[in-house]
Amino acid sequence: xxxxxxILVSVDDHIVEPPTMFDQHLTTAQKSIxxxxxxxxxxxxxxxxxxxxxxxxxxxxxxxxxxxxxxxxPISFDQMRRGAWDIDARIEDMNANGLLASLNFxxxxxxxxxxxxxxxxxxxxxxxxKAYNDWHxxxxxxxxxxxxxxxxxxxxxxxxxxxxxxxxxVKKGCHAISFSDNPALKGQPSIHDEHWDPLWRVCAxxxxxxxxxxxxxxxxxxxxxxxxxxxxxxxxxxxxxxSAADWLHLRAxxxxxxxxxxxxxxxxxxxxxxxxxxxxxxxxHKAWTFAxxxxxxxxxxxxEHFLTCFIDDRFGLKNLEEIGEDNVAYECDYPHSDTVWPExxxxxxxxxxxxxxxxxxxxxxxxxxxxxxxxxxGPMGGRENCTVGALRKQAEHVNTEPKxxxxxxxxxxxxEDQRVTSGDxxxxxxxxxxxxxxxxxxxxx
Numbered sequence: 333x334x335x336x337x338x339i340l341v342s343v344d345d346h347i348v349e350p351p352t353m354f355d356q357h358l359t360t361a362q363k364s365i366x367x368x369x370x371x372x373x374x375x376x377x378x379x380x381x382x383x384x385x386x387x388x389x390x391x392x393x394x395x396x397x398x399x400x401x402x403x404x405x406p407i408s409f410d411q412m413r414r415g416a417w418d419i420d421a422r423i424e425d426m427n428a429n430g431l432l433a434s435l436n437f438x439x440x441x442x443x444x445x446x447x448x449x450x451x452x453x454x455x456x457x458x459x460x461x462k463a464y465n466d467w468h469x470x471x472x473x474x475x476x477x478x479x480x481x482x483x484x485x486x487x488x489x490x491x492x493x494x495x496x497x498x499x500x501x502v503k504k505g506c507h508a509i510s511f512s513d514n515p516a517l518k519g520q521p522s523i524h525d526e527h528w529d530p531l532w533r534v535c536a537x538x539x540x541x542x543x544x545x546x547x548x549x550x551x552x553x554x555x556x557x558x559x560x561x562x563x564x565x566x567x568x569x570x571x572x573x574x575s576a577a578d579w580l581h582l583r584a585x586x587x588x589x590x591x592x593x594x595x596x597x598x599x600x601x602x603x604x605x606x607x608x609x610x611x612x613x614x615x616x617h618k619a620w621t622f623a624x625x626x627x628x629x630x631x632x633x634x635x636e637h638f639l640t641c642f643i644d645d646r647f648g649l650k651n652l653e654e655i656g657e658d659n660v661a662y663e664c665d666y667p668h669s670d671t672v673w674p675e676x677x678x679x680x681x682x683x684x685x686x687x688x689x690x691x692x693x694x695x696x697x698x699x700x701x702x703x704x705x706x707x708x709x710g711p712m713g714g715r716e717n718c719t720v721g722a723l724r725k726q727a728e729h730v731n732t733e734p735k736x737x738x739x740x741x742x743x744x745x746x747x748e749d750q751r752v753t754s755g756d757x758x759x760x761x762x763x764x765x766x767x768x769x770x771x772x773x774x775x776x777x
Contacts, residue, residue: 333689335681336721338430341697341708342676343481343641344545344596344663345434347472348390348417349379349441351409356471357463365456376407379440381460382451386440388761390416393439395425395667397737402669403561403752404739405760411737416667419475426479427727430677430720431664432697433708435481435543436472437510437596438464443545444512445485449519458487462497469504478711481704482506483543488520491530498534507705508541508594513575514549523582536588539705541639544579545596546572557755561742564754572598573606576638580610585637586626592703594639597663600648603640603655607631635659639703643670646683657691661700674732677720 351369367381379386396413415425441447451457473480484501486494516522552571610630635656641663665671742756
């Protein structure tokens, strides 16, 4: 196989919600509660939800910048590459990257949609959440069939409404939802409470993938405010490990054999030891803990129910046999700073080229398409139109050169020590979050 022959699907990218998001998806009567985009005296674009300023519009949306500006948080739409928020430009950037299809998480409404959980008026919150899903499925994904995998958010403050919304979006062709990796940290019952059984059941019955993104509940800890931010960035993907262990012990996995969980943006290199440790703990401690994996090893249950993904993880790929080649997918993470756009295909192929073609196909697209119940080839007119080479040919006109776009800097230019710390980043986002009674802090901060 050559790099041009690969077919590339990402299970973790992000949308910066455009100002027109709600325009076509609310009735005339509902327009009075429509969130609006405003610009403050500093030139920052922001959303007003329920009359309060919501989080940063484009958290970490720094793709296409010169790397010296990765720490400059964009505060307006014109400080981002247009593909971050415009679907037409996004498709062109996907083509330039050789990327066939992408599953996208929200930004301003947070990865799991928990901004709506903070609404005082939950009726309005449900109305807007449904409108978001309609925009996401019908407009963002529907504008270019076969290119974006629908990923709905659910009103999990209300389990009955959550089940109904899952059923509704399934009828629209959506077989993936974004959920908190730890709802107990959002004031909801833990995943081990029978409260959630209706959700597990409806997802299993309708082949709906549950995506739990890093930072959607548990947060990657900062060692100290003086610690270089590099330390936090290094460990951020692996922070999903605690939630992975929690979900691995979910009793519903024994009850619903086809229930699927995706560990979004978590990497894969840590998984071999994680599974080894889980098997050891179960064998060594089950006599007194009474953990029940239905007579199986925890590692077997993991391989039956979990999808993992990576951007660049050579160690994980060298140990693929311990993870399971049916459990691994690719992630691009556009437009965040970890993305290697527009070189994703080349870097990925360099990591995969030692593997058989059948395994490469599983990792690059087959696992994602199968587990997300998504048809990419049909709308594209056949497999031959879906390869890295075919897509890049359509994007020969796209300028991918890095640009200087500006933004909010975490460190003042005249500070003697220019090294960026965790405290610098926290202070930058705190100063933004205090403006206008902001509704929520940004999840990755």
